[in-house]
Amino acid sequence: MKRSIKTELATLLSAAALAVIGAAADATSSQxxxxxxxxxxxxxxxTFFREEIIPRFEKQFDAKVTYLTGNSPGTIAKLQAQKSDPQIxxxxxxDGPMVQARGMGLLQATDPAKLTNLKDIQEVSKLPDGIGLGWGLFRFGLAYNPDEFKKRSLPPLESWNDLARPDLKGHVVVNSISISYTPILLTMLARANGGDEKNIDPGFAEMQKIRPNVFTYDTTADLTPYxxxxxxxxxxWTDSETYSYVQRTQFPLKFVFPKxxxxxxxxxxxxxxxxxxxxLADKFLNYLIGAEAQELMAKKLGWMPVNKKAQLPSDMAAIIASPEGSGDNMVSMDWTLLGQQRPAWTERWNKEVETQ
Structure with a gap:
């Protein structure tokens, strides 16, 4: 009996020792x-980062990621406050506030040698001076109800100028000028008619033709109720919002990129x-724009990938028209100029377009 107790005691002590060693090893690994x-x-x-990206990144790079939640203005405020001793x-x-943060000297360029995935991303996502990278796209275009078009034998949408077609009278929804989408719409209408953000007059002229078709100027950026x-x-709308809406509701909406x-x-x-x-920050950005992370983003968030090698979910490809070719049809805008011109455009819009 005594021998048995001694044996059991020795076994317990050995197990305890192994547990201590294991805990020490875990602590060393964590450190x-x-x-x-x-x-x-x-x-x-x-949720996407915590459940999908961070665990994979930590495992691959032996890292420990701390996630701080905040919107763009809040994050910029933190960076300003910590400028002499960065904690992030x-x-x-x-990308709009990114221009501001870059100009304030709050950000630095990535090391190109560590960005092995840079060659695979859309040009629009390669930001100036190597400072920052786009990792999720919301591309603008026209969302439409194919059932309504089919019932009325309406021709497909091809152009920004199609918003002025007489057969759409009273059934077009446009955001109010208070929503950031509308200065972009004005610019695309200008570009479709010989102008651009430096010459916005053609955009306002085209908007006058579209006015009879608009039944409301939405102030929420949520077109789903209409x-x-x-x-x-x-x-x-944007392709990402269209896809997310269809995913949530199964509503038969389609999306097209104007020619x-x-x-x-x-x-x-x-x-x-x-x-x-x-x-490690450079490596994180490189991982984030890689095909694996981008495909996860498209699947889980419904955002469009910036990596041209990323495969879209099959149901997304069925909703968004020609996603592969849209990258070749992307135009860059002078976001700084848009910001500067917005007050004047807003005043003009309120007088000429969204009048009572």
Whole structure:
């Protein structure tokens, strides 16, 4: 009996020793992991990063990622406050505010040698001076209800100018000028008629032709109620929002890129100036624009990939017309000029377009 107790005691002590050794090994492994602080968006993007991107990245690069939630203005404010002693390594900032953050010296260029996936992304997602990269696209175009078109034997949409077609009278929804989509619409209408953001007059002239077709100027950027109620046959929207809407509701909506070209707003990310873990930050951005991460993003968030090698989910490809070719038809805009001109355009829009 005593011998048995001694044997059991020895076994327990051995197990305890192994547990201590194992715990020490885990602690050593945890300490060895390189930290990375990521400031990025709340909501669905946060869930996507925490469940899909961060675990894969941590495993592949022996890293430990801390996620700080915030929108673009909030993140920029943090970067300003921490400028002398940065606590964030990678910041997600929309491409418009990214211009501001870049100009304030809050961001730094990535190391091209570490960006092996850079060659595979859309040109529009390669931001100036190597500072920041786009990682999710929201491309502009025309969402429409194919059932309404079929019932009335309407020809397909091909151009931005199709918004003025008489057969669409009273069934077009356009955002109000208070929504950032509308300055983009004005610019694309201008480009379709010989102008651009530097010469916006053709855009306003075309909008006068479109006015009779518009039944409302939406102030929410959410066109879903108008399509559901049957009022809207056509709306100016993004491919990502169209896809997400169809996924949620199974509503028969389609999306087309006008032949004159399109542009996009995009979610972007950059290495913070003076980041303590800049090397790992570069690797994180490279991973984020890789085909695997981009395909996960398209599947989980419904955002359009910036990586040209990423395969779209089959149901997405069925909703979004010719996604492969749209990259060749992308146009870059002078976002700084758009920001500067917006007050004047808003005043003009309110007088000439969205009048009572």
């Amino acid at each position: 060895a992991a390189t930290p990375l602080v990521l400031a990025c968006y709340p909501g669905a993007p946060e 390594d990678v910041a997600c900032i929309d 399509f559901q109620q049957g009022e809207a046959w056509v709306g100016v 004159e070209g399109t542009t996009a707003i995009q979610t972007a990310a950059a290495v913070v100036a003076g980041a303590k873990h800049a090397d």
